[in-house]
Amino acid sequence: MDSTGLIYHPDYLLHDTGGYHPESPLRLKAISSRLEETGLMKRLTGVRPGPPRPDLSDWIAQVHQPGHLSRLEHLRPETGIAHIDADTLMSSESYRAALLAVEGMLTAADGILAGRFKNAFCAVRPPGHHAESNRAMGFCLLNNVAIAARYLQRRHGLKKIMIVDWDVHHGNGTQHIFEEDPTVFYFSIHQFPLYPGTGRADEHGRGAGEGYTLNCPLSPGKGDDEYMAVFEKSLRPAVEAFRPDFILISAGFDAHRDDPLANMRVTEDGFGEMTRMVNDWARVHCQGRVLSCLEGGYNLDALARSVERHLNVYLSGDF
Numbered sequence: 001m002d003s004t005g006l007i008y009h010p011d012y013l014l015h016d017t018g019g020y021h022p023e024s025p026l027r028l029k030a031i032s033s034r035l036e037e038t039g040l041m042k043r044l045t046g047v048r049p050g051p052p053r054p055d056l057s058d059w060i061a062q063v064h065q066p067g068h069l070s071r072l073e074h075l076r077p078e079t080g081i082a083h084i085d086a087d088t089l090m091s092s093e094s095y096r097a098a099l100l101a102v103e104g105m106l107t108a109a110d111g112i113l114a115g116r117f118k119n120a121f122c123a124v125r126p127p128g129h130h131a132e133s134n135r136a137m138g139f140c141l142l143n144n145v146a147i148a149a150r151y152l153q154r155r156h157g158l159k160k161i162m163i164v165d166w167d168v169h170h171g172n173g174t175q176h177i178f179e180e181d182p183t184v185f186y187f188s189i190h191q192f193p194l195y196p197g198t199g200r201a202d203e204h205g206r207g208a209g210e211g212y213t214l215n216c217p218l219s220p221g222k223g224d225d226e227y228m229a230v231f232e233k234s235l236r237p238a239v240e241a242f243r244p245d246f247i248l249i250s251a252g253f254d255a256h257r258d259d260p261l262a263n264m265r266v267t268e269d270g271f272g273e274m275t276r277m278v279n280d281w282a283r284v285h286c287q288g289r290v291l292s293c294l295e296g297g298y299n300l301d302a303l304a305r306s307v308e309r310h311l312n313v314y315l316s317g318d319f
């Protein structure tokens with residue numbers, strides 16, 4: 001069993017953010033076109049998640065406060081676009097897409113634990129890592145990766161989950177959800193300062209969670225070498241000390257040098273190398289179990305090429 005799962009649902013395209021928003025359906029179209037053109041799609045185990053499972057809202061409630069989901073449902077417009085904040089929008093199908101994104105993550109987690117594939121990438125929208133337990137923000141409605149972490153613990157009985165967040169923005173929502181929890185380690189490498197303004201190096205967890213949050217903020221202009229150095233010098237020792245049972249990746253590709261929303265200089269090679277390192281650590285500590293979900297990445301061509309590289313490493317274990 002050495003296949004890689006690709007989780008995708010066509011209804012992820014129905015989350016309509018209007019004509020000018022960077023987080024658009026074109027992102028997923030660019031990814032799937034690239035995977036088709038390069039022949040990579042044929043080598044992946046494609047999975048279309050089923051309709052949201054009957055207890056999906058219970059899993060969402062493991063992370064989000066009571067009322068968050070019903071507020072989103074209530075905000076859903078019949079037509080047109082509803083603004084949650086300046087950047088975070090909902091169309092009539094956004095609520096359904098958000099539920100399907102979570103369903104995709106849980107389906108992928110089930111597939112890995114059942115041995116259906118060794119690792120998986122969820123090409124989902126809307127993204128999740130900015131979503132707080134009680135608040136949608138930063139293009140994010142539900143915190144997909146955080147819900148998957150709790151699901152792995154409480155449905156599958158895994159104890160220690162590591163979340164590696166290499167999106168160029170800090171995952172404030174994910175950090176806050178697990179900040180006091182020593183069973184979920186949150187690592188983020190991000191441009192700083194940048195939206196959302198959190199993720200300073202001195203934010204390292206609180207209470208029982210002290211030491212289980214690791215922020216590695218970088219000033220603008222950093223590229224593959226600096227990212228590799230942080231992975232080697234900061235993340236590797238953290239993984240070796242924590243010894244996770246499963247690794248989740250908040251895989252945003254907006255640290256790419258061509259991305260319009262940030263100022264980093266990471267290339268496809270860099271994303272490939274980060275993937276390879278995480279894969280290697282997962283093989284040592286958790287039988288290769290890695291699940292990534294799409295967060296940011298707004299240059300369509302750079303995004304598609306970076307996801308292609310990410311998946312090539314997943315498939316081969318190297319590249």
Ligand SMILES: [Zn+2]
Nearest residue numbers: 167169252296
């Ligand atoms: Zn981002």
